[in-house]
Amino acid sequence: MSEILDVIVVGAGSAGLAAIREVSKRTDRFLLVNDGPYGTTCARVGCMPSKVLIEAANAFHRREMLDTLGIRGANGLSVDLPAVLQRVRALRDDFVAGTLKLTDRLGERSIAGRARLLGPDRIDVDGREFRARSIVLATGSRPVVPRPWQALGERLLTTDTLFEQRTLPARIAVVGLGAIGVEIAQALSRLGIEVSAFDAAERLAGLADPAVEAELRDALGSEFRIRTGVAVELAPSADGVEISAGDERIVVDAVLAAVGRRPNVDRLGLETLGVKLDERGMPPVDPSTMRIGDLPVFLAGDANGDRALLHEAADEGHIAGLNAAAPQPICFERRTPMGIVFCDPNVATVGLRFEQLDDSRTIIGEADFHRQSRARMTGRDRGIARVYADRESGRLLGAAMCVPDAEHMAHLLVLAVGQSLTVGDMLRMPVYHPVLEEGLRGAFRDLARQLPDAGDSDLAACGGFQAEALD
Numbered sequence: 001m002s003e004i005l006d007v008i009v010v011g012a013g014s015a016g017l018a019a020i021r022e023v024s025k026r027t028d029r030f031l032l033v034n035d036g037p038y039g040t041t042c043a044r045v046g047c048m049p050s051k052v053l054i055e056a057a058n059a060f061h062r063r064e065m066l067d068t069l070g071i072r073g074a075n076g077l078s079v080d081l082p083a084v085l086q087r088v089r090a091l092r093d094d095f096v097a098g099t100l101k102l103t104d105r106l107g108e109r110s111i112a113g114r115a116r117l118l119g120p121d122r123i124d125v126d127g128r129e130f131r132a133r134s135i136v137l138a139t140g141s142r143p144v145v146p147r148p149w150q151a152l153g154e155r156l157l158t159t160d161t162l163f164e165q166r167t168l169p170a171r172i173a174v175v176g177l178g179a180i181g182v183e184i185a186q187a188l189s190r191l192g193i194e195v196s197a198f199d200a201a202e203r204l205a206g207l208a209d210p211a212v213e214a215e216l217r218d219a220l221g222s223e224f225r226i227r228t229g230v231a232v233e234l235a236p237s238a239d240g241v242e243i244s245a246g247d248e249r250i251v252v253d254a255v256l257a258a259v260g261r262r263p264n265v266d267r268l269g270l271e272t273l274g275v276k277l278d279e280r281g282m283p284p285v286d287p288s289t290m291r292i293g294d295l296p297v298f299l300a301g302d303a304n305g306d307r308a309l310l311h312e313a314a315d316e317g318h319i320a321g322l323n324a325a326a327p328q329p330i331c332f333e334r335r336t337p338m339g340i341v342f343c344d345p346n347v348a349t350v351g352l353r354f355e356q357l358d359d360s361r362t363i364i365g366e367a368d369f370h371r372q373s374r375a376r377m378t379g380r381d382r383g384i385a386r387v388y389a390d391r392e393s394g395r396l397l398g399a400a401m402c403v404p405d406a407e408h409m410a411h412l413l414v415l416a417v418g419q420s421l422t423v424g425d426m427l428r429m430p431v432y433h434p435v436l437e438e439g440l441r442g443a444f445r446d447l448a449r450q451l452p453d454a455g456d457s458d459l460a461a462c463g464g465f466q467a468e469a470l471d
């Protein structure tokens with residue numbers, strides 16, 4: 001062991017790289033340690049390849065309405081699964097290459113190996129010891145695979161292996177219908193695979209708003225089989241995998257396990273830090289500094305099990321890196337919460353979630369997209385949006401929706417919630433015609449009707465002119 005470094009960052013994922021960006025602006029005396037493949041979960045096996053797959057699936061699915069548009073011959077279209085997966089990997093490789101440029105530039109300051117804490121200022125990397133004034137832990141997460149399922153061998157897929165397949169079999173079960181399970185189940189089904197989907201929990205995509213959840217269930221249920229609220233057991237069978245769910249038994253060729261992701265902290269040596277770990281083995285982390293207790297150790301990204309989303313991981317890495325290199329940790333405000341599920345219709349949540357609302361102080365405005373004119377033109381006329389507002393002030397609190405292009409409408413709403421805008425502010429915003437946002441305006445009008453001082457007009461009165469007129 002030689003010099004004492006300023007900062008060691010463990011994990012070259014999105015959080016770790018964001019940390020390195022901040023650290024390297026402030027000191028040269030740092031080290032990045034990464035175990036396993038480089039290229040980040042997001043680019044390699046997460047956000048990016050999953051969205052490429054979804055794009056192909058949605059393109060093929062559009063054939064079902066081509067006849068309605070007066071376009072004939074759609075029956076002749078077919079999916080070339082090996083080609084679809086090849087494109088997923090080709091684009092994936094390109095996205096990964098972008099992230100590798102960052103680590104390649106670091107030269108000797110980046111090493112490969114499994115890091116384990118020896119204390120708040122020391123780590124072991126495959127038998128070599130390194131010391132630093134601060135340590136950033138950004139070790140990410142991995143798919144949960146219940147031990148008995150491992151006996152299924154190659155018939156068991158996770159998102160770590162799915163995109164590596166040369167082709168896919170005819171029958172796939174997706175077990176776990178959180179955001180990832182929902183996205184992939186629909187994509188596989190739209191690519192022509194017979195999908196059966198299961199979840200032990202009742203709600204799809206973790207949606208707490210019952211009306212929006214029901215809408216999503218309706219939409220997905222019209223495309224593939226969904227069974228929720230039952231524990232699932234898997235066993236190898238002569239020609240595949242037998243799934244037992246309640247009184248149901250089916251046989252499939254492969255299973256995608258999407259039952260959640262586990263933070264990679266179990267073999268990280270957190271017990272050497274001298275802080276109390278909770279029942280999941282997690283230390284206390286301040287989300288505004290990413291600091292563990294009052295130690296010079298920071299836990300960022302999926303590894304802290306808090307907000308397993310790319311933009312949050314990047315923010316947390318940024319905060320952790322900045323604080324690890326700073327004389328005193330700085331406290332940062334976190335962004336307004338936002339989550340998007342890239343199924344069709346998209347699901348999005350913004351701001352306060354349904355279960356966090358105080359019923360006595362909240363009003364809910366609803367917009368129905370089944371008759372929305374732009375949605376009808378595109379053949380995507382389904383979905384609802386629910387917007388939550390404060391009963392007294394009309395200030396927007398949050399929203400949940402399952403509507404076409406919610407990925408874009410969520411950004412409009414997150415701006416509004418983050419800026420504490422009111423229902424009145426939203427109604428004064430111009431909305432072009434004909435666009436999907438006109439549908440969202442229905443939810444604001446619904447809210448306005450429930451507010452005490454609802455006026456007759458969406459428009460603001462000319463304050464100056466009226467004042468003069470009254471003089």
Ligand SMILES: Cc1cc2nc3c(=O)[nH]c(=O)nc-3n(C[C@H](O)[C@H](O)[C@H](O)COP(=O)(O)OP(=O)(O)OC[C@H]3O[C@@H](n4cnc5c(N)ncnc54)[C@H](O)[C@@H]3O)c2cc1C
Nearest residue numbers: 011013014015035041046047115139140301302308309310
């Ligand atoms: C299929 C899928 C789809 C997703 N889609 C979206 C999406 O659409 N939008 C979105 O916002 N988010 C999405 N996510 C989530 C997003 O990808 C993650 O939140 C994000 O990538 C986490 O980044 P991270 O830096 O925390 O972890 P990672 O990128 O996993 O980086 C952690 C790194 O640490 C390394 N490591 C682990 N242990 C050690 C150790 N002991 N020593 C050294 N190195 C170690 C790992 O090998 C890895 O390289 C998706 C995830 C998946 C799986």
